[in-house]
């Protein structure tokens with residue numbers, strides 16, 4: 001399933017996810033990635049799925065929503081890897097626009113030095129670019145980029161894109177304890193933000209099980225300090241996202257198992273949210289237990305809470 005949800009998004013309301021990249025195909029292997037380590041590291045753009053297949057799934061999803069009197073605010077490209085690796089991204093955005101819903105893309109920005117990527121993203125209504133660090137050492141430590149990528153080219157690509165782009169551009173910075181939460185690193189990021197002038201800079205912390213066990217969220221005082229430094233130095237509107245997702249608004253079709261696997265592939269889901277959703281759909285926990293037994297769903301503990309994540313090695 002490429003099209004899933006809608007899921008409640010903290011920034012985009014009810015968001016229909018478009019998973020246009022196969023599991024863990026990415027140009028980065030971020031230490032905090034909630035999908036685990038990157039299996040297929042690449043920077044070459046290619047076709048992964050036929051755009052028509054994505055369009056047809058989106059059409060079906062829209063029909064389901066209509067029948068259930070539900071609505072969606074966005075189609076969001078937020079896949080199991082880096083969405084701009086999809087060479088058809090621009091064409092897919094054009095096709096999805098027919099449904100009259102805004103389009104969002106959440107990208108790590110690593111390919112924004114390519115003209116074709118800039119042109120594709122120009123078509124979206126809302127674009128989020130990651131800026132976890134601007135100095136070379138920290139960038140390597142936290143994002144573990146593909147060897148052919150150049151940090152300066154990426155940072156310049158983001159600046160160029162920001163000058164051309166007419167939609168809503170936001171940035172996101174994942175703050176990891178002891179890696180990119182020190183004052184110097186945040187000041188470098190602030191300088192870059194003052195050149196980009198985003199609508200908003202989001203500061204996040206890992207709230208779901210990360211790729212590396214020793215990765216911890218930045219402490220509250222560090223997040224607060226980063227908030228102040230960025231606001232003061234760059235004049236950017238800053239928002240911190242440090243809580244867990246809201247459970248209201250998740251949308252499950254009758255195929256509870258399929259929907260859960262689809263959502264859990266991109267967002268590990270907390271146990272109590274799964275329980276609540278099953279209750280709403282009059283479904284039994286046996287569905288989940290069976291998926292775990294079959295190895296399709298993995299159980300994880302993070303910060304004392306149980307999570308479920310799709311086993312991308314068993315699909």
Ligand code: SF4
Pocket residue numbers: 026027028029030032033034035038080081082108
């Ligand atoms: S967090 Fe995003 S950019 Fe980083 S490895 Fe995971 S999918 Fe790639």
